[in-house]
Amino acid sequence: MGQFMIRRTLYAVITLFILSLTIFTVVRLTGDPVTLLAEPGARAEDLDRVRAEWGLDRPWPVQYLAFAKNVFTGQLGKSFNYEMPVSTLYFQRLPNSLELALAATLISFIVGIPAGLISAVKVNSGWDSLGKVVALLGLAIPGFWLGLVMILVFSVWLEWLPTSGQGDWRHLIMPAVALGWYFAASLLRLTRSSMLEVLRSEYIKLARLKGLPGYAVIAIHAFKNALIPVLTLAGINLVVMLNAAVIIEVIFAWPGIGRLLYEGIFQRDFPLVQGVVMEAGIMIVVINLIVDILYAYIDPRIRLTK
Amino acid sequence: MKNTTLTRRTVLRTAALATTALASPFVRGARAAATVFPKGKMVLAWHTNIAARWLDPQQHDGTASGDNFLMALQDALIKNFREVRYDHPALAERYEFAEDATSATFRLRPGIKFHDGSPVTPEDVKWSYEHYRGAWSEVLHEKTQGVEIIDDRSVRFHFNSPFLDFPILLGTANVCGAGWVVPAKYYEKVGQDGFMQKPIGAGPYKLVSQQPGVKLEFEAFEDYYRPVHVKQFTMVSVPEAATRLAMLERGEADIMYFVPGELIDRVKNNPKLMLAPVVSGNWWLEFPGFQDPKSPFHDKRVRQAISLAIDREAINQAESGGMGVVDGNWINDDVEYYIQWPKWERDVAKAKQLMAEAGYPNGFNVDWITPVPNFYSRGERIVAQLQSIGIRAKLQVMERGVFQKKMEGGLKEWRGVQIIMNATRIGGTWSNWYDSMFKCGGFQARDFFCVTDLDDKFKQYLASYDAEERKNLAEQIQREILENYYFVPVFRHAFVNAIGPRIAATKWQDVFPTYMTAGYPYPWEDIELKEAAATER
Numbered sequence: 029m030g031q032f033m034i035r036r037t038l039y040a041v042i043t044l045f046i047l048s049l050t051i052f053t054v055v056r057l058t059g060d061p062v063t064l065l066a067e068p069g070a071r072a073e074d075l076d077r078v079r080a081e082w083g084l085d086r087p088w089p090v091q092y093l094a095f096a097k098n099v100f101t102g103q104l105g106k107s108f109n110y111e112m113p114v115s116t117l118y119f120q121r122l123p124n125s126l127e128l129a130l131a132a133t134l135i136s137f138i139v140g141i142p143a144g145l146i147s148a149v150k151v152n153s154g155w156d157s158l159g160k161v162v163a164l165l166g167l168a169i170p171g172f173w174l175g176l177v178m179i180l181v182f183s184v185w186l187e188w189l190p191t192s193g194q195g196d197w198r199h200l201i202m203p204a205v206a207l208g209w210y211f212a213a214s215l216l217r218l219t220r221s222s223m224l225e226v227l228r229s230e231y232i233k234l235a236r237l238k239g240l241p242g243y244a245v246i247a248i249h250a251f252k253n254a255l256i257p258v259l260t261l262a263g264i265n266l267v268v269m270l271n272a273a274v275i276i277e278v279i280f281a282w283p284g285i286g287r288l289l290y291e292g293i294f295q296r297d298f299p300l301v302q303g304v305v306m307e308a309g310i311m312i313v314v315i316n317l318i319v320d321i322l323y324a325y326i327d328p329r330i331r332l333t334k
Numbered sequence: 335m336k337n338t339t340l341t342r343r344t345v346l347r348t349a350a351l352a353t354t355a356l357a358s359p360f361v362r363g364a365r366a367a368a369t370v371f372p373k374g375k376m377v378l379a380w381h382t383n384i385a386a387r388w389l390d391p392q393q394h395d396g397t398a399s400g401d402n403f404l405m406a407l408q409d410a411l412i413k414n415f416r417e418v419r420y421d422h423p424a425l426a427e428r429y430e431f432a433e434d435a436t437s438a439t440f441r442l443r444p445g446i447k448f449h450d451g452s453p454v455t456p457e458d459v460k461w462s463y464e465h466y467r468g469a470w471s472e473v474l475h476e477k478t479q480g481v482e483i484i485d486d487r488s489v490r491f492h493f494n495s496p497f498l499d500f501p502i503l504l505g506t507a508n509v510c511g512a513g514w515v516v517p518a519k520y521y522e523k524v525g526q527d528g529f530m531q532k533p534i535g536a537g538p539y540k541l542v543s544q545q546p547g548v549k550l551e552f553e554a555f556e557d558y559y560r561p562v563h564v565k566q567f568t569m570v571s572v573p574e575a576a577t578r579l580a581m582l583e584r585g586e587a588d589i590m591y592f593v594p595g596e597l598i599d600r601v602k603n604n605p606k607l608m609l610a611p612v613v614s615g616n617w618w619l620e621f622p623g624f625q626d627p628k629s630p631f632h633d634k635r636v637r638q639a640i641s642l643a644i645d646r647e648a649i650n651q652a653e654s655g656g657m658g659v660v661d662g663n664w665i666n667d668d669v670e671y672y673i674q675w676p677k678w679e680r681d682v683a684k685a686k687q688l689m690a691e692a693g694y695p696n697g698f699n700v701d702w703i704t705p706v707p708n709f710y711s712r713g714e715r716i717v718a719q720l721q722s723i724g725i726r727a728k729l730q731v732m733e734r735g736v737f738q739k740k741m742e743g744g745l746k747e748w749r750g751v752q753i754i755m756n757a758t759r760i761g762g763t764w765s766n767w768y769d770s771m772f773k774c775g776g777f778q779a780r781d782f783f784c785v786t787d788l789d790d791k792f793k794q795y796l797a798s799y800d801a802e803e804r805k806n807l808a809e810q811i812q813r814e815i816l817e818n819y820y821f822v823p824v825f826r827h828a829f830v831n832a833i834g835p836r837i838a839a840t841k842w843q844d845v846f847p848t849y850m851t852a853g854y855p856y857p858w859e860d861i862e863l864k865e866a867a868a869t870e871r
Contacts, residue, residue: 059735063742072777074396074469109385110546111530117546179580191580192572193549281572283548290573291383291547296735 032324040317047309048099051302052092060084061108061296082108084298095299099306105299109291114303117288124194125284128277129269131200132208133262139212141258144219148254149246151224159216166213175206175279192281203280207273211265218261222254271308370561372554374868376837376861378569379578379587383547386530392462393526394511396469398759398853401507405856406552406567408535410513411440411459412505414851419668420505420762425454425515425536435496435799438504442487447557448517449540456489461518463491470503470510496799502670502762508852509762538562538859547571554859562859564868579832582607588834588863589845589855598655598830606835610842611657611828612849615759617712618664619644619822622748622782630751635692637819640753641678642685643723649715650825657828663812664823668851670763671808675816678823685723697724701750706757707734713755716824727753744780755824761851764808768792772815788814829853836867 062075062084079085083094098105104114139162147159182202183191189198226232227250235245270285277287285304292300380402387393388400391408405413412429415422423429426440446454460481466474477500479492493500504513515536521529533541538560539552550569554562570587572578575594581587583604593601593609601607619640621631630636646660661667662675689697700720705713710731717727732740740747748754756778760766770777773792774784788811795807815821831846831853839845846855855861862868 059733059739060742063738064735073472075777077467077472078395109383109387111386111527112546120546176574176576179577184580184583187584191584191586192577193570193586279574279577281548281570281574281577283545287573288547295383295385 029324033321036317036320036324040313043313044306044309048096048302048306049092051305052095055296055298055301056088058293058296061298064296095302098299104303104306107292107300107303108297109295109300110297114299115307117300118285118304118307121283121285121288124282125270125273125277125286127200128203128207128273128282128284129266131204132211132269132273133266135204135208136211136215136265137262139208140215141219141255143212144216144258145223145246145251147216147220148223148227156220159220163213163216163220166209166216169209171206171210172275172279174209175202175276178202178206179279192279194283203276203282206280207269207276211262211269214265215258215262219254219258222257223250226250226254267312271304271311370563372556372562372565374564374836374863374870375566375568376564376589376863377581377587378567379572379581379590380569381575381578381590381592382571382573384550384569384571386546389533389541389544389550390516390526390530391511391514392466392468392516392521392529394466394468394514396509398508398761400511401852402854402856403550403569404507404511404514405537405854406539406569406858407533407537407541408514408516409537410505410507411515412501412513413507414505414761414848415857416847417850419670419851420502422505425459429501431501435498435500436493437490438500439484439488439490442489443559444487446536446559448520448536449534449555450517450520451557452517452519454515454517454536456483456485456487458515458518459489461521462515463512465518465521466512468511471512474500474503474510474512498799498801498804499670499763499765506761506851509760509766538857539567558859560857560859563862567858582832582834585834585836588836590832590834591829591854593830593832595653595655601832608833608839608842609657610831610833610846610855611654612831612846612853613657613659613826614829614853615757616664616666616826617706617755617757617824619716619824620754620756620782620820622752622754623745624820625784630692630694630698633692634818635688636694637822639685639688639692639723640720640725641819641822642681642688643725644678644716644719644822644824645680646678646825647680648719649712650827652715653709653712654825654828654830657830659826659828661826662823663816664821665764665767665812666759666826669761669767670765671805671812672764673809673812675812675823682722689723694724697726699751700725700727701752702730703727703753703755704730704732704737705755707732707737709755709757712824716753716755741778742780745782748782757827764812765792765795768811772820783820785814785820831855836863838862838864 062078062082083091095105102115104118106112107114107117110117143159143162147156150156179191179202182189189202193199232245232250235249272286273284274286274290276282277284278290289301289304291297292304382399385399387395388403389407391404394400409425411424411426412421413424414420415424425442425446427443429438429440431438440459442454442456442459448454460483463481477493477495477497479494482490482492484490491500503510516529517534520534524532538555538558539562540555542551542553544550548571552567552569554565554567572581575592575597578587578590579593579597579600582590598609601609621629621637623629624631624637626632650656650658650660660677662677663673665672667674689695703713703717710729713729717729720727756771758767758771760770770779772779772783772788774781774789791807791811795804795811798804798807833839833842833845837845843849845861847860848854848856
């Protein structure tokens with residue numbers, strides 16, 4: 029077990045090292061952040077001074093070592109634009125993204141799972157057709173467009189909800205719906221197909237033959253098993269929503285990680301982009317490492333497999 | 335705009351006028367300050383993210399975004415203000431610029447304070463200037479011999495040699511931050527990072543809280559020397575234009591910056607809203623490598639033909655809803671020594687004749703026409719219009735970072751027959767434009783043009799201490815560029831903003847009175863809410 033843990037930890041470290049090299053190189057291929065900072069007409073001397081201040085006049089290996097050192101100290105460097113440690117910025121924005129992602133997840137659950145369940149139980153009925161249409165619209169309508177339409181309808185015309193920003197629960201409704209809409213559709217489809225598969229299985233047929241009432245067969249025997257892949261997908265969706273709700277956060281001026289990343293990319297704020305990507309990478313790698321170790325603990329076959 | 339030569343006499347005359355003409359509104363202002371009670375809340379929807387350095391004048395990056403924030407939070411000795419380009423007395427009640435331009439003396443207003451209650455002193459002025467490390471800091475420090483504190487309200491700057499541009503640099507908010515006074519002891523105590531987290535200034539609004547990059551909450555500074563009308567002021571970053579406009583329509587914002595073309599009609603059709611088209615950057619065509627005899631642009635007649643073929647009014651109509659300005663110079667009229675130039679004529683027949691005389695009766699191919707990102711549609715219009723004289727071109731679109739990189743690379747990055755549709759807005763003096771955009775080796779000119787004769791004149795201009803000679807040289811150089819069509823000016827576009835119904839204004843200039851030199855609606859303290867809006871809960 030010890031050897032397994034060491035091996036897995038080593039893999040995780042190598043993964044993060046490759047990630048750090050990749051993101052360090054890729055952001056530098058996108059151009060000089062100083063020329064973007066300055067409007068045309070800024071003096072070359074002033075731009076050189078800023079380059080020196082930001083350490084961009086140093087060779088890449090030196091810059092990489094500074095970046096690696098910052099990752100180890102947990103500060104992730106200092107943002108060019110905010111002039112604050114990236115880790116501080118990230119953790120300031122994390123609760124906001126978490127709030128939005130959880131609300132969107134809740135909406136995707138409320139819409140996607142019951143609709144998928146009904147579609148499967150009443151397969152080929154009008155309900156099923158309605159479910160298919162909802163799923164199709166959910167996957168086809170881009171979140172940013174839905175967001176803009178909702179702002180126009182619910183904020184400008186009906187004046188029911190605030191247009192943007194973070195505040196009370198009313199501020200959360202539209203961004204959560206716009207973000208959760210796509211994921212609701214994907215959950216709907218998965219719940220439906222998973223339920224259909226389970227409903228066709230032998231043990232469900234047996235349960236019916238035993239005379240169990242229909243609701244008990246569906247709720248107790250079928251739904252529980254059909255939920256496993258659905259929850260797996262929901263977990264992945266949550267991580268995506270947490271770290272990559274870029275467009276929705278920009279449209280609704282929601283101060284989350286996605287918007288932070290957008291601003292970093294837009295301004296070529298190298299430390300910020302590197303830091304946000306590294307934080308997300310570390311989050312995923314550490315979670316995977318923990319899951320791997322837990323699997324190995326539960327199932328010895330895994331740790332014995334080379 | 336009328337250009338005046340800076341001499342001791344004019345400065346003294348200005349100062350004398352300042353103490354009478356300017357004193358009266360301030361006496362009125364002082365009385366008003368006592369009677370005006372700031373009321374209500376105003377929200378500005380800012381169009382990009384908010385960079386921390388914009389709250390700190392010590393780090394002025396030489397661009398036009400920071401002055402939006404500085405004008406609320408901080409204050410300068412002198413500054414651009416309403417119709418005054420750079421020498422409006424702000425923290426200094428008056429100043430005197432020596433006739434030989436080797437010193438400048440500033441007298442601070444009595445009783446002025448920073449937001450923490452500490453007085454603004456000559457020591458703060460000296461410290462702010464000496465520690466300034468933003469745009470133009472090398473030039474300022476190199477030319478300054480020392481800063482002398484004369485008494486508890488006066489401070490004098492001594493220069494190593496005549497420094498004619500000093501007042502312009504000091505007082506142009508979107509060029510340099512050296513004249514902006516920060517509390518020295520506080521800054522030293524908290525350092526640069528601490529200052530950006532909790533900046534203290536002497537401006538009309540004090541910062542109450544900030545969400546980095548997202549929102550700034552201000553409150554009226556009661557001890558400001560001018561009346562401040564709105565009590566709470568929020569600047570919130572909303573990158574999406576449609577959301578900003580929805581905020582304005584809904585009453586969640588009172589001023590929004592940057593209404594893109596596709597949303598202009600929505601504002602126009604809403605009787606509650608008002609457009610504020612501030613005329614901003616200048617656009618022109620340039621021909622990198624035209625000095626090469628093999629280039630078709632080497633012939634002046636070709637460049638002139640291009641100028642004659644362009645429909646500037648149509649471009650202005652399509653690109654700025656007709657709210658931009660079609661004038662003659664490629665340099666903006668808000669800078670020192672700008673010269674006025676008549677509108678360019680449009681005459682396609684004459685253009686064709688010139689092309690034929692130059693040996694191109696059937697025109698020629700241009701490899702690329704490249705507009706400044708992301709204004710690609712402007713480039714498309716030029717491509718279409720040049721077809722009328724047989725110039726066949728393709729449009730090249732680039733992401734901004736790539737464009738800047740290529741511009742920095744010089745001619746080797748622009749091989750073949752190329753036209754660049756360039757643009758800028760630079761404050762201060764005409765020489766900043768020439769230095770960056772035309773001079774051989776300039777930041778955006780590199781080796782594109784290199785007209786030795788003009789560069790020599792520019793050297794002479796820089797070396798001269800004689801204001802009259804400088805003015806003549808400046809005008810001569812600008813004239814030669816225009817007469818020779820080295821640059822072909824197109825138009826000045828409008829930075830279109832919008833104003834909501836809660837603001838008390840009969841015309842947009844009431845909210846943007848400094849539109850000559852800035853795209854933003856300062857002085858912030860002068861903006862008022864309508865009575866109903868000011869008293870609403």
